[in-house]
Amino acid sequence: MYRKYSSGIIEVVTGPMFSGKTEELIKRITVLSYSEIPTLIVKPVIDNRFSHNEIFSRNGRSIKCYSVDTVDDIKELFRQQNYKALVIDEAQFFDESLIDFVEELAVKGIRVIACGLDQDFRRKPFKIIANLMAIADQVTKLKAVCLSCKNAASCSFRTSLSQETIEIGDTNKYEARCRLCHQNGLNHQKNKKIS
Ligand SMILES: [Zn+2]
Structure with missing residues (x-):
């Protein structure tokens, strides 16, 4: 138990919208950079709320990254250099082939940090994040x-009436809510639709 960790570990940073996930991720990226660990940073193209090739926190900090479409794109980029760490922002938007890839990297001694929403606006788990949390060595919720x-709020509540599972938005479409206020909000929307 007191032996040193092997360098390959999987870490997940998760929580609802507006919980400071990206700020937390940027902190970790900064540590990796101080330690001179070559790190590949990616996010899905779908998340273009702020900028295509940067990860932005709400505190105004930003870090350059690659915007990619698929897990295969991440694999391709990872092969191009001798990276020792992989950071994935908005990981809930990738397909489940990410799980095997992340596991494979960790076995090879690569440090993987995945960040993303644990639940959608209905409070249903994003499967990919649930699975990543299960195989992770460390989870920060x-x-x-x-x-x-x-x-304290652990849910993302959609204030617009759209029912799409994925709908990109910010404070214009979402707000953080606790479980109870989330449920009350859903009931309220239902009544509104009936009347
Ligand atoms: Zn509340």
């Missing part, structure tokens, strides 16, 4: 502040 009651 962050909380936001519920916009309704100001308690």
Whole structure:
């Protein structure tokens, strides 16, 4: 137990929208960079809320990254240099082939940090993040502040009435809510639709 960890580990940073996941991720990337560990940083093309080739936190910090379409794109990029770490932002948007790839890298001694939403706006788990959390060595689950009651929030509530599972948006379409206020919000929307 007190022996040194092997260098290959899988870490997941998760939580609802507005919980500071990207800020947390940028902190880790900064440590990797101080340690001079060559790191590949990717995010899916689908997430273009702020900029295509940068990861942005709400505190205004940003870090350059690659925008990729698929897990195969990540594999291709990873092969191009002698990377020792892989950082994936918005990992919930990738398909489940990411699981095997991440596992393969960790066995080879690569450090993997995946960041993403654990639940969609209905509070259904994103399978890919659930699976990554299961195989991870370390999970950090962050909380936001519920916009309704100001308690800790672990859910993302969609204020627009769209039912698409994936709908990119920010404070215009989502707010952080605790479980109870999330449920109350859903009931309220249902009643609104019936009337
Ligand atoms: Zn609340």
